[in-house]
Amino acid sequence: MGKSNYVQFFIIMAIAPFIFIYSRYPPENLGCSTATPPWCTTKTHRKTNLRSTSILDAGIPDSDHHFTDTPLHPLDPLTVSEINRVRSILSAYEPFLLSSPSINSLSLDEPEKIEVTRWKTGDPLPPRRASVTALFDGVTHFLTVDLGLGLVTGHDVHTGPGYPMLAPNDLTTALEVTYSDLEFNRSILARGVDLNDINCITLSSGWYGPDEEGKRIVKVQCFSSQDTSNFYMRPIEGLTVTVDIDKRKIIKITDIGRGIPIPKATNTEYEYTTNYPFSDMGPTPNPMSMEQLKGPSFTVDDGHIVKWANWVFHLKPDIRAGMVISQAMIRAEDGKYRSVMYKGFASELFVPYMDPDEAWYFKSYMDAGEFGLGATAMSLVELNDCPRHAYYMDAVFTTTDGQPFIQPNIICIFERYAGDIGWRHSEIPVMGFNIRESRAKVTLVARMTASVGNYDYIFDWEFQTDGLIRIKVGLSGMLMVKGTPYENINDIPNTSDMTGTLVSENVIGVVHDHFVTFHLDMDIDGANNSFVKFNLVKEETLPGQSPRKSYLKAKRKVAKTEDDAKIKLKLYDPSEFHVINPSQRSRLGNPTGYKIVPGGTAASLLDHDDAPQIRAAFTNNQIWVTPHNKSETWAGGVLASQSNGEDTLEVWSSRNREIENKDIVLWYTLGFHHIPCQEDFPVMPTVSSSFELKPVNFFDRNPILRTKPTFPKDLPVCSTAGTC
Ligand SMILES: *[C@@H]1O[C@H](CO)[C@@H](O)[C@H](O)[C@H]1NC(C)=O
Ligand SMILES: *[C@@H]1O[C@H](CO)[C@@H](O)[C@H](O)[C@H]1NC(C)=O
Numbered sequence: 018m019g020k021s022n023y024v025q026f027f028i029i030m031a032i033a034p035f036i037f038i039y040s041r042y043p044p045e046n047l048g049c050s051t052a053t054p055p056w057c058t059t060k061t062h063r064k065t066n067l068r069s070t071s072i073l074d075a076g077i078p079d080s081d082h083h084f085t086d087t088p089l090h091p092l093d094p095l096t097v098s099e100i101n102r103v104r105s106i107l108s109a110y111e112p113f114l115l116s117s118p119s120i121n122s123l124s125l126d127e128p129e130k131i132e133v134t135r136w137k138t139g140d141p142l143p144p145r146r147a148s149v150t151a152l153f154d155g156v157t158h159f160l161t162v163d164l165g166l167g168l169v170t171g172h173d174v175h176t177g178p179g180y181p182m183l184a185p186n187d188l189t190t191a192l193e194v195t196y197s198d199l200e201f202n203r204s205i206l207a208r209g210v211d212l213n214d215i216n217c218i219t220l221s222s223g224w225y226g227p228d229e230e231g232k233r234i235v236k237v238q239c240f241s242s243q244d245t246s247n248f249y250m251r252p253i254e255g256l257t258v259t260v261d262i263d264k265r266k267i268i269k270i271t272d273i274g275r276g277i278p279i280p281k282a283t284n285t286e287y288e289y290t291t292n293y294p295f296s297d298m299g300p301t302p303n304p305m306s307m308e309q310l311k312g313p314s315f316t317v318d319d320g321h322i323v324k325w326a327n328w329v330f331h332l333k334p335d336i337r338a339g340m341v342i343s344q345a346m347i348r349a350e351d352g353k354y355r356s357v358m359y360k361g362f363a364s365e366l367f368v369p370y371m372d373p374d375e376a377w378y379f380k381s382y383m384d385a386g387e388f389g390l391g392a393t394a395m396s397l398v399e400l401n402d403c404p405r406h407a408y409y410m411d412a413v414f415t416t417t418d419g420q421p422f423i424q425p426n427i428i429c430i431f432e433r434y435a436g437d438i439g440w441r442h443s444e445i446p447v448m449g450f451n452i453r454e455s456r457a458k459v460t461l462v463a464r465m466t467a468s469v470g471n472y473d474y475i476f477d478w479e480f481q482t483d484g485l486i487r488i489k490v491g492l493s494g495m496l497m498v499k500g501t502p503y504e505n506i507n508d509i510p511n512t513s514d515m516t517g518t519l520v521s522e523n524v525i526g527v528v529h530d531h532f533v534t535f536h537l538d539m540d541i542d543g544a545n546n547s548f549v550k551f552n553l554v555k556e557e558t559l560p561g562q563s564p565r566k567s568y569l570k571a572k573r574k575v576a577k578t579e580d581d582a583k584i585k586l587k588l589y590d591p592s593e594f595h596v597i598n599p600s601q602r603s604r605l606g607n608p609t610g611y612k613i614v615p616g617g618t619a620a621s622l623l624d625h626d627d628a629p630q631i632r633a634a635f636t637n638n639q640i641w642v643t644p645h646n647k648s649e650t651w652a653g654g655v656l657a658s659q660s661n662g663e664d665t666l667e668v669w670s671s672r673n674r675e676i677e678n679k680d681i682v683l684w685y686t687l688g689f690h691h692i693p694c695q696e697d698f699p700v701m702p703t704v705s706s707s708f709e710l711k712p713v714n715f716f717d718r719n720p721i722l723r724t725k726p727t728f729p730k731d732l733p734v735c736s737t738a739g740t741c
């Protein structure tokens with residue numbers, strides 16, 4: 018820390034604005050030499066190997082293998098050498114001596130919260146343990162491996178519905194089985210598609226009753242990739258292959274769409290390659306970047322501790338949640354750090370499609386639990402996914418045989434100055450006032466993008482110096498589309514029958530929802546917190562009391578049990594939702610708190626008895642509050658694949674436990690209804706929505722009052738040649 022929050026920055030923009038700035042603020046002597054200053058060049062902490070790599074991969078620099086990583090914090094992910102150790106402990110474990118299980122996940126078994134919060138830098142780490150989910154003879158095993166003892170210290174076998182996340186080799190199996198089937202080949206040929214041009218994707222099958230239990234099922238659907246890299250826009254409609262991946266056999270092939278033509282490849286391309294369809298880019302802004310004269314003002318210490326301005330937090334990749342923020346703390350005026358959140362992450366992502374057809378009804382994905390938001394996160398694209406001066410973090414994940422592998426550059430951290438205002442005031446010049454006071458707003462963003470098949474999700478955690486945290490989800494990538502015989506809506510006999518929008522010739526973008534449920538273990542000034550609802554209600558004045566008839570009053574209600582904190586958002590019955598620490602008071606006696614500010618409020622409207630909604634019952638409310646419990650982490654259940662809804666947030670919370678002045682977890686669902694439109698073709702412009710965690714009576718006054726404005730002399734003036 019130590020550095021001022023107010024970094025010097027400078028935007029190189031179009032020449033015209035540059036001249037404008039130049040003419041308003043004549044350059045002062047900044048002591049720059051004529052040589053290109055370092056801040057004028059791209060400088061990132063980015064690994065150059067862009068592929069995900071096995072650590073055995075030759076030709077990768079040693080430092081990028083993470084061979085020498087050692088854990089330095091109780092929450093640090095397992096390192097390469099720790100994963101290797103877990104693998105060798107497991108291979109010597111009696112039940113697996115003859116044959117090895119397939120490892121679906123292998124990650125740190127986080128120590129108890131109390132051990133983590135008591136731990137101080139320099140203390141020995143709490144015992145390092147791995148939590149392993151493995152499949153062995155089609156049965157799910159949960160294992161705990163103690164690295165210090167070198168032993169398997171816990172082993173539970175799961176019976177009943179639900180499976181671990183699908184592993185890459187499960188998906189490969191499904192494709193192999195499909196491609197080697199004669200009936201499938203015939204169906205493809207009957208559509209006039211060359212077998213060399215098909216591209217099939219593996220879809221999770223959801224859960225539709227007991228018939229599908231006891232076996233792991235994947236549905237395969239195919240597209241034509243002839244003449245396009247955007248095969249998603251060329252569906253072979255109605256052909257669905259249902260595969261039992263453990264038995265390696267096809268359960269069913271349905272082929273109902275033979276009359277539906279495969280949409281043409283025309284206009285589907287989006288890759289900036291030699292095939293790029295656009296030679297003329299049209300009017301576009303000039304290249305642009307934020308310059309930081311003194312470099313970024315954040316640090317990433319010990320691999321995972323991010324320190325910036327008044328914030329400090331632990332950041333790590335996670336195979337399932339994607340990105341996890343832990344122990345977020347903000348500095349008080351006296352220099353002490355105060356806790357805000359113990360842990361925050363995307364717990365589940367539910368995406369139901371709205372089409373009851375045989376080839377569509379099952380599409381009700383749980384992307385975190387079925388595919389993994391970290392597992393599907395690829396390396397970020399420099400300068401486009403993240404700006405200059407971004408810091409990139411790698412992930413160490415494991416393959417199904419328990420080998421560590423490196424997913425490079427999957428998280429980026431950067432400071433953002435987007436020209437926004439932190440606070441301001443000016444006075445109209447009456448009574449001799451001449452006040453023009455303003456502060457620029459700079460924020461810090463941690464970002465990850467998951468490419469779950471066709472869709473891309475952009476996850477941002479944005480920290481502001483005023484204490485606000487904004488959690489934003491952006492949606493981009495390709496629509497999941499349905500083939501149709503029609504090229505124009507005028508040809509459609511009854512458009513009321515459509516389950517989506519015609520987005521291109523023979524292509525329907527089917528209506529669907531996205532619900533991202535966040536787990537937010539708030540610790541406002543400590544673990545024991547309460548959830549308080551401030552309901553705005555209309556009060557009526559007494560006759561003759563006031564010229565006013567009505568006014569609003571905020572009525573405060575502390576939630577005693579979980580039922581009091583199950584919130585359905587309503588525009589005409591508004592409330593604020595605070596998490597407070599009842600025993601920590603501000604100077605004025607108000608309990609310290611943070612409020613959750615909802616955004617993008619779409620609710621799931623499916624029938625509560627509909628199979629997808631039973632599994633995703635965690636979306637029945639937008640807000641829930643539960644007492645902290647280490648095993649209640651995944652809103653859709655630990656084993657979300659083909660789950661039947663027995664282990665969801667809704668089930669846990671039906672116990673209606675006490676939540677007042679307890680260590681509580683806040684759950685928030687950010688929802689999107691998506692009625693596709695033509696602009697979403699062939700790749701969607703990002704749609705985003707966010708919610709906020711905002712301090713309320715947490716600080717005694719505006720926490721960014723004591724900040725310096727930016728002056729012209731603070732900023733260098735770059736010439737177009739990149740020199741000062
Ligand atoms: C199906 O077609 C593929 C590609 O031509 C071929 O490799 C495979 O052997 C065929 N499978 C069967 C069962 O005919
Ligand atoms: C068109 O479809 C809607 C919805 O299926 C149906 O209610 C309506 O009767 C249909 N109209 C005609 C003219 O068939």
Ligand SMILES: *[C@@H]1O[C@H](CO)[C@@H](O)[C@H](O)[C@H]1NC(C)=O
Pocket residue numbers: 543544545678679680
């Ligand atoms: C929270 O309250 C419980 C009693 O309800 C107490 O046992 C516990 O120590 C408190 N925890 C903290 C961190 O203050």
Ligand SMILES: *[C@@H]1O[C@H](CO)[C@@H](O)[C@H](O)[C@H]1NC(C)=O
Pocket residue numbers: 646647648649669
């Ligand atoms: C923690 O959660 C699990 C799963 O809901 C439950 O079985 C267990 O009883 C809970 N523990 C406590 C102490 O409530």
Ligand SMILES: [Cu+2]
Pocket residue numbers: 492529530531691
């Ligand atoms: Cu969508």
